[in-house]
Amino acid sequence: MTQTSCFKRKDLRCFWPAPPLPSSSPPPALQVPQDHHDSYDPESEDRYDPPEEDRPLVIPYPGATKVVGQGVTYLDDFNQDRFAEERKTNLYYPFASRAEWETVSFLLNSSLTMAEISDYLKLELTKRSNLSFRTATKLRERVDLLPPVPAWKFQVIPTSRRYPSKTPLILYFRDPLECLQDILKSPLIQDSLNFSPLGIFTSSAKLVRVYESWLSGTRANDMQRELPEGATLLGTILSSDKTTISVITGNRVAHPLLISLANIDSDLLSKASQHLFNLLALIPIPKFIEKRKSVRGILENRLYHECLDIVLHPLKIAALIGCMMDDPLGQRRVCYTPCARVSVSEDDLLRDYKESLKRRTNGVTKPFWADWPLAEPYQFLTPEPLHHWFKMFWDHDVKWCIQVLGPAELDFRFSILQKILGYRHFLEGISSLKQVTGRTHRDIMRFLVALISGAASKEFVCALRALSDFRYAGQAPRYTNITAARMQTALDKFHQYKGEILQLSTRVNPKGEPILNWEIPKLEFLQSVHASISASGPVMQWSADATEHAHITEVKEPACSGNNRDFEVQICRHLDRHCRIRRFDLMTAMKDANVNFRINARKEGDEGEVGNQLNLMDAEGISGDDLEGAPTVISSSAELMSLLNPVSQKLFGSFRPKRNFFLEAEALLRNPLAPLPHWTFTDDSPSAGIHLVRDPDLGSVLVNAAAEAFGIPDFRGALRDYLDSFERGVKSFTLGGRRFSNLDSELPFQKVKVWSRARIQAKTYYDLDLVNDTHTIFAHPPMELWKYGRYDCAIVNVNPEFQWPRSSLEGHCIYVVRLIFTVQQLRKPSPPIRGTHKFLAYCERLDAVDQPPPPPQYSHLPAYRAWPPHYPDYPSGYYVLRRATRANGSPLGGIIPLSQFRALANVIPHMVGPANPAFTQYSSFHYANQFLLNKAFNKETFYALDKGDPCLTS
8 A cells, every 4th residue: 555644844724625525426415495595606607697887796606505494502502501590680690790700700811820819819808899709719610610611621642662652642632513613603703704605806707806715715616516505614724833831941842733714704813812713632742762863753743643633533524424503693504624534553663764754754654634535735734924934034034134244234224224113123133133023024024125225236135025025915915816926926036036145155054154055945835825825815814923822822821820730731721711701701791781693583584594593582482572671683793792891891802992093083073162173184085094192292383493493494485385375276285396485485373383293094905994003203303312303204195186005106205204283373363374274294305216117027017107107126126215405405395284194104225335334223314315115114005015906896
């Protein structure tokens, strides 16, 4: 019999669509109601009549995910709990009241130890609260009486006499079907849950397909085609990686296996506060007595696959015959999940080891997916950005740059960058950093290409820029075939210029000896990204950021909460208690609010889409006379969260949501009593929201005094020109042309109020309904450290026909913000001064330096048409800027309404050759003659300047 081996993989993330039945005959159709289901199937596109208008088209897979009956919801389980009778009189049983439950929730969600909780309960003030428990032990016993959650099991894994282990191998695990059902029934995911594979197109012509989720990829459609009609495809996400749980000292390591659902939208799935990645198993870490390291490695790999075979056994059964599962609304569906089978044969270990050396595999002869139809590792082992991209960036790209520029030069260039509020500044450089995280990788990647431009050869910069473009483009939330090919173009460009890296001997081993090959596994993984996008959707949904954070909440924190003995057992008990607490908090909040989460039978009608749905009144035992007190039936997660008042505000995720300047500005517009000018406002589009604090930094200052403090000699003349332009009816202001007024020009006011900073917020490139993080634009006068002032740059709209970010830089300019102010109005009864009831800014213009066009094979890329008629610098891909001046050499400046600002522009000094040693972080911007507009400053800036297709689907 031929034996196959599986490849080594540090971080296993499997995305499991259900396999077909192992039979050559067509799968039988399920006996389900014949409801209408409109799903994508390439062979059946003609059965759909495309809409007449040219708009995005979403086609569900025909006949998929039919409802076969009514099951139970979370609330039904709560109402049927063994203490349901007691909760009719005391909802918070086994606790005395809501107040006592709040105390319990606080204590158990805190970092207090058992002894500290007991000490707290012994305080005289606490005793006066008359709590129903006196010690931490009694408290935990009460928590164990809460409604159950998926239970933990354990199994001892036997080892052979020939290869014994120093300690017993104990596998702790839960039933994966119970874990999936627990996730699937949560009412908090209803709005983000999808069951049917989709075909999404940019228009009714179906020429360009969009990939925005796993269900919109071709692989989900192919798998659904192999399932019986009406079956529900559940994509199971498995993530496994070892993690250290010791603090400072010790060598305790855990090997968790996490599970989640790919049917949940990635935006919600990536939020660690939602606890959607559950710990499925703790795989034992063996300590074999065998002395040979190579043999120990094979034994560990085989043990790993054997454990997964045990844990995933219920999924294998469900993959063959299906299983009934309930969704958040209690609708019952026939779900299919994947299966795997692994067996171990130690007798052939040495022979297999020799064979694995020839085939360059890890010696596992029967991987757990071996008998799983259509389960190909190259498909379900999808690319993973955190380790494959950002770790590769640190291990290779950064090291190459250090070799080319030298550690001192590269560190100095990082140290002289002007600080940006909210972003890390590397004052000591990067060459000596140790134990860097993924966040640090991203912070370095923002600036690396811009800093090596002008100091390294053009070919080397081209190669590094290509990899940077690949990583940024790979973080998009949606793709078409065209935008996915953009990533492959960037990768091809790297291969075109990578020879320069070897030519400069920048690829070296730890001894400093040149490496003359490209045997980099992470680089090889990049070849599969293009194909993975069309098969499994955007790559960023599979990033390990969420699972790495889950290691903290699911493994490290529970391990630290114990007594440092049998940490696996401590982890299981901790997770069991906290899962019970979260569930109880949600259920009691729903009962308090008198809501029921299910399909509203009275809305859907007697023959609603749920098929055999039970009548709500019968299910709740409500008679016609009791309708007035019946629960409010809702079926939306957003509506549910708006009605609930749980004990823990963390139940719904972050309790500090992102600030939205657009909503704040809208509220101020509706308030007739709000003082003018509004501190938070938007433009007419609106494309950007801007906020200033209430109190100015300089409350009342003469115009000439402000001009002197900020070093703006033509400030008075600029104000006069602005007022004249406003009187002429100018709506969109720009900087250019001669100055008509002078220092002696008359103004209808004498004083201004000055702010040193403004915060700005733009819309996201791919979804204009969502807002970006806010950025702070400084315009601070000279002071002790910043003796030349602290001035940031902004992207300013000068043509209202073009809107940021979709129009990119077309219709926009880059301005240096020198002064933010508003006019101090004259006292009543003097009328307001026209054109001054708004926030204004004195700005100086930066012009693009003309660059030669790109090579013909790349001239078609939208990135080279982002700011017509200008071209970016081809090696770096960044626009080169310089200060605009008047005929007398003074900066070309003027007044611009703050409402024309669109985003913060990160402008970096363009240092050709060695950097000026006199530069500091406080003076580099002042002394630099040329600048680079940093395209890689953040993802949203990259998307806008790369001008990719936003792939609109609605």
